[in-house]
Amino acid sequence: MSLLDLHTLDHCELCPRRCGANRAAGQRGACGVGSTLRLARAALHFWEEPPISGDHGSGTIFFSGCPLACTYCQNYEISSGGFGIDVPSGRLVEIMLELQEQGAHNINLVTATHWAYMLPRTISQARALGLQIPIVYNTSGYELPEAVLELGDVVDIWLTDYKYADAKLGARLSNISDYPERAAEALTQMTTEIHRRGGLRYTYDGLMEQGLLVRHLVLPGFIDNSLRALDAIWTHAGDVPIAVMNQYTPNAAMKAQGGILARAVSAEEYERVLDYADDLGFSTIFWQEGGTVDESFTPAFDTTGVLTSAP
Numbered sequence: 001m002s003l004l005d006l007h008t009l010d011h012c013e014l015c016p017r018r019c020g021a022n023r024a025a026g027q028r029g030a031c032g033v034g035s036t037l038r039l040a041r042a043a044l045h046f047w048e049e050p051p052i053s054g055d056h057g058s059g060t061i062f063f064s065g066c067p068l069a070c071t072y073c074q075n076y077e078i079s080s081g082g083f084g085i086d087v088p089s090g091r092l093v094e095i096m097l098e099l100q101e102q103g104a105h106n107i108n109l110v111t112a113t114h115w116a117y118m119l120p121r122t123i124s125q126a127r128a129l130g131l132q133i134p135i136v137y138n139t140s141g142y143e144l145p146e147a148v149l150e151l152g153d154v155v156d157i158w159l160t161d162y163k164y165a166d167a168k169l170g171a172r173l174s175n176i177s178d179y180p181e182r183a184a185e186a187l188t189q190m191t192t193e194i195h196r197r198g199g200l201r202y203t204y205d206g207l208m209e210q211g212l213l214v215r216h217l218v219l220p221g222f223i224d225n226s227l228r229a230l231d232a233i234w235t236h237a238g239d240v241p242i243a244v245m246n247q248y249t250p251n252a253a254m255k256a257q258g259g260i261l262a263r264a265v266s267a268e269e270y271e272r273v274l275d276y277a278d279d280l281g282f283s284t285i286f287w288q289e290g291g292t293v294d295e296s297f298t299p300a301f302d303t304t305g306v307l308t309s310a311p
Ligand code: SF4
Pocket: 012, 013, 014, 015, 016, 017, 018, 019, 020, 021, 023, 028, 029, 030, 031, 032, 067, 113, 114
């Protein structure tokens, strides 16, 4: 039986949590969702890495729910707060076509891990109706390699995090005890899928058409985790494009809690991580200017584009 078969929702094991929720009967899994597709926003987004956003924007679709539970999440309204609107899967097909019509360079599926079972069918339907732009799978990295394998023919670009090399830190900050191993397995499979399809490919004007881009968010005070995460990316994916991000901004919970995660990443910390990435040999490193997140990195989750086309 395929991992992405609809009736796997009877006992969901779509992500490495394998919590076994009976989503088909309306039970919500550890990701916070049942069986009805819920979306929070669908609009052009201009703040991904340049080969993804280009000049016209990435057609970004934010899915509600998340298998992780990161205490510092910037998207907590949708990841753990359940914000969004329930829509039939046919609406997802329409949204992809509407974003293409608006000029999107690609369709960017943000945290679709727990909806993966419907992606091969919906993407194929959109292709049959004229969708031509690449599909970006934008993920926390906490994926099953079997799911990556089954999505390998419909996903063109894997835009994945590698958050933790330190399992204890993953347990403390994302309530997940096996992030490093599971993310390494998934990253290895993503690398295999892209090699199978002929490797990285860009358009003449520098947009990614097919490939893998690995992101790492530097956390204040946890620089050793960042260095080991870069080691893991190099080990499991080799010289792929990476994005080393310093946009960590303490959310209300982190500010209230105080301590090391109540501050931003210092310039010295960020430089140390960037220097290490350079020393390892990564030839394409995207980095960020400024010390903290700009509001534009976190769009308004106001259901724009979910029920009707974004203006
Ligand atoms: S996708 Fe959600 S319901 Fe399924 S195993 Fe993961 S956390 Fe549980």
